[in-house]
Amino acid sequence: xxxxxxxxxxxxxxxxxxxxxxxxxxxxxxxxxxxxxxxxxxxxxxxxxxxxxxxxxxxxxxxxxxxxxxxxxxxxxxxxxxxxxxxxxxxxxxxxxxxxxxxxxxxxxxxxxxxxxxxxxxxxxxxxxxxxxxxxxxxxxxxxxxxxxxxxxxxxxxxxxxxxxxxxxxxxxxxxxxxxxxxxxxxxxxxxxxxxxxxxxxxxxxxxxxxxxxxxxxxxxxxxxxxxxxxxxxxxxxxxxxxxxxxxxxxxxxxxxxxxxxxxxxxxxx
Amino acid sequence: xxxxxxxxxxxxxxxxxxxxxxxxxxxxxxxxxxxxxxxxxxxxxxxxxxxxxxxxxxxxxxxxxxxxxxxxxxxxxxxxxxxxxxxxxxxxxxxxxxxxxxxxxxxxxxxxxxxxxxxxxxxxxxxxxxxxxxxxxxxxxxxxxxxxxxxxxxxxxxxxxxxxxxxxxxxxxxxxxxxxxxxxxxxxxxxxxxxxxxxxxxxxxxxxxxxxxxxxxxxxxxxxxxxxxxxxxxxxxxxxxxxxxxxxxxxxxxxxxxxxxxxxxxxxxxxxxxxxxxxxxxxxxxxxxxxxxxxxxxxxxxxxxxxxxxxxxxxxxxxxxxxxxxxxxxxxxxxxxxxxxxxxxxxxxxxxxxxxxxxxx
Ligand code: SF4
Ligand code: SF4
Numbered sequence: 001x002x003x004x005x006x007x008x009x010x011x012x013x014x015x016x017x018x019x020x021x022x023x024x025x026x027x028x029x030x031x032x033x034x035x036x037x038x039x040x041x042x043x044x045x046x047x048x049x050x051x052x053x054x055x056x057x058x059x060x061x062x063x064x065x066x067x068x069x070x071x072x073x074x075x076x077x078x079x080x081x082x083x084x085x086x087x088x089x090x091x092x093x094x095x096x097x098x099x100x101x102x103x104x105x106x107x108x109x110x111x112x113x114x115x116x117x118x119x120x121x122x123x124x125x126x127x128x129x130x131x132x133x134x135x136x137x138x139x140x141x142x143x144x145x146x147x148x149x150x151x152x153x154x155x156x157x158x159x160x161x162x163x164x165x166x167x168x169x170x171x172x173x174x175x176x177x178x179x180x181x182x183x184x185x186x187x188x189x190x191x192x193x194x195x196x197x198x199x200x201x202x203x204x205x206x207x208x209x210x211x212x213x214x215x216x217x218x219x220x221x222x223x224x225x226x227x228x229x230x231x232x233x234x235x236x237x238x239x240x241x242x243x244x245x246x247x248x249x250x251x252x253x254x255x256x257x258x259x260x261x262x263x264x265x266x267x268x269x270x
Numbered sequence: 271x272x273x274x275x276x277x278x279x280x281x282x283x284x285x286x287x288x289x290x291x292x293x294x295x296x297x298x299x300x301x302x303x304x305x306x307x308x309x310x311x312x313x314x315x316x317x318x319x320x321x322x323x324x325x326x327x328x329x330x331x332x333x334x335x336x337x338x339x340x341x342x343x344x345x346x347x348x349x350x351x352x353x354x355x356x357x358x359x360x361x362x363x364x365x366x367x368x369x370x371x372x373x374x375x376x377x378x379x380x381x382x383x384x385x386x387x388x389x390x391x392x393x394x395x396x397x398x399x400x401x402x403x404x405x406x407x408x409x410x411x412x413x414x415x416x417x418x419x420x421x422x423x424x425x426x427x428x429x430x431x432x433x434x435x436x437x438x439x440x441x442x443x444x445x446x447x448x449x450x451x452x453x454x455x456x457x458x459x460x461x462x463x464x465x466x467x468x469x470x471x472x473x474x475x476x477x478x479x480x481x482x483x484x485x486x487x488x489x490x491x492x493x494x495x496x497x498x499x500x501x502x503x504x505x506x507x508x509x510x511x512x513x514x515x516x517x518x519x520x521x522x523x524x525x526x527x528x529x530x531x532x533x534x535x536x537x538x539x540x541x542x543x544x545x546x547x548x549x550x551x552x553x554x555x556x557x558x559x560x561x562x563x564x565x566x567x568x569x570x571x572x573x574x575x576x577x578x579x580x581x582x583x584x585x586x587x588x589x590x591x592x593x594x595x596x597x598x599x600x601x602x603x604x605x606x607x608x609x610x611x612x613x614x615x616x617x618x619x620x621x622x623x624x625x626x627x628x629x630x631x
Pocket of ligand 2: 516517518519520521522523524554601604605606607608609
């Protein structure tokens with residue numbers, strides 16, 4: 001077994017989410033059982049690979065979706081793919097979200113931009129497990145209306161029992177009548193049961209930082225704040241050396257970290 | 271020291287002619303790498319089959335380049351586009367190394383953990399590791415930069431070799447360290463005799479002297495606390511900017527290090543068929559941790575410099591149970607900024623003052 005050898009996966013469908021975000025529906029040559037929050041390395045032979053956390057339900061291993069923001073060399077090439085193309089896939093890697101910590105809690109899910117992608121896999125998992133979580137409270141922000149990811153699903157999610165969903169955009173925009181302001185503004189008057197809540201957040205680093213400070217402000221202890229961190233993850237096994245946050249290697253110890261474990265590490269959140 | 275020759279069946283004696291024949295035989299069967307004296311010290315080069323007739327040189331300390339590149343290649347094809355052919359090209363020729371030192375073997379033991387014995391198996395490393403023969407030697411002429419003893423090492427090999435040589439009057443005391451080593455001795459039985467207790471004593475006396483010498487030359491660098499502690503208490507101080515002031519970010523310390531193993535995967539299709547390459551990487555270089563979109567968590571050199579030490583002495587031991595430094599001193603010899611790791615570590619301990627704390631929470 002060669003850990004650096006990708007398996008083949010066929011692109012079955014490409015969904016345009018925003019001008020810069022696309023979802024690729026992939027059928028790998030073998031099923032890829034994964035836990036929400038674990039990531040795969042997705043690549044184009046001869047071009048390169050990059051880490052993505054599947055945005056689809058972890059209950060399905062035969063077909064997975066990755067939602068990709070166009071931001072660099074590999075993602076540019078991915079965005080040029082059409083249905084029928086073949087990609088390489090390795091993984092899954094990492095620990096994934098610590099779902100057990102969410103049992104009997106109110107789960108606050110805070111996302112920003114394409115950060116909603118990994119969180120969607122978590123949401124699918126939670127929606128199928130509502131008998132053991134008390135509530136799922138989702139707060140999501142994007143820069144402008146066009147960049148709201150998975151917008152077609154919000155109403156459906158908000159309608160679920162014991163699920164609460166609110167979205168916001170950073171600045172006022174023509175034709176937008178919804179909430180305006182950074183996602184942190186949606187955390188000001190949350191009606192959640194803090195002593196029984198935990199929070200999960202994924203988004204740009206600066207957002208993670210301010211979301212974390214806000215969560216601490218409203219009384220969540222570091223032990224119940226989980227952050228999907230970004231680093232350059234390549235090998236996926238804690239070997240190649242670049243995805244560390246202090247002594248942790250995100251590719252094997254994360255990419256979702258408990259804030260209590262990283263809070264004393266200088267510059268962990270930038 | 272109680273290691274009497276008669277009691278230890280695996281301690282033998284060999285004359286220089288025997289070593290010559292042994293190496294000549296090895297050069298015929300595998301790629302033989304042997305130290306060669308250059309104006310800067312000993313380099314490690316491949317010996318062509320006929321050449322091994324001349325007396326093999328004795329390198330009294332480690333070679334200039336680290337041995338790691340023989341297994342952990344600077345550039346290697348580690349995967350191919352089609353899994354069916356992915357095994358192809360991953361069956362490297364057998365190699366025999368002559369003149370490895372204790373610190374080289376320690377470096378290899380560290381790389382084994384990471385690249386072979388854990389969840390990850392680096393394919394080229396594992397394949398070439400299976401087909402190597404290692405003849406090591408006691409250090410007789412440590413370099414001024416050698417500091418293995420500060421890391422708990424000794425200047426003579428204790429494990430990880432097939433055969434180990436220690437020069438004594440009239441030849442070498444040979445220690446057999448593996449089944450492969452024993453088989454080699456079996457092929458050349460006529461060349462080996464049991465070592466006498468005098469020969470073993472002579473070896474042990476020399477060992478003690480060399481160990482003393484390495485200890486003595488490092489006395490001035492000895493710290494009271496473990497290196498790990500000195501680094502941890504300085505994670506937020508400004509001292510890193512000072513100790514890194516002459517660093518020109520060349521990455522030579524990474525290349526020369528026997529334990530540095532950061533690599534980057536690069537996909538390319540140089541002749542049509544896509545290949546995946548693994549290339550040595552350097553944690554000192556600005557692009558090391560750069561992410562898609564251009565952001566990097568270690569923008570400043572001082573952050574990368576600190577991370578280099580932090581990884582070797584703090585996080586690597588936590589993840590792997592061993593410090594990622596063997597004390598070979600190569601990083602000291604190659605640094606154009608004249609940065610001496612020993613002195614940096616000492617300064618971290620002695621120069622720390624609370625007023626240097628940059629961020630107070
Ligand atoms: S560091 Fe120690 S083992 Fe390595 S060459 Fe120097 S004296 Fe020998
Ligand atoms: S060898 Fe010296 S100058 Fe070069 S990167 Fe290392 S510490 Fe910096």
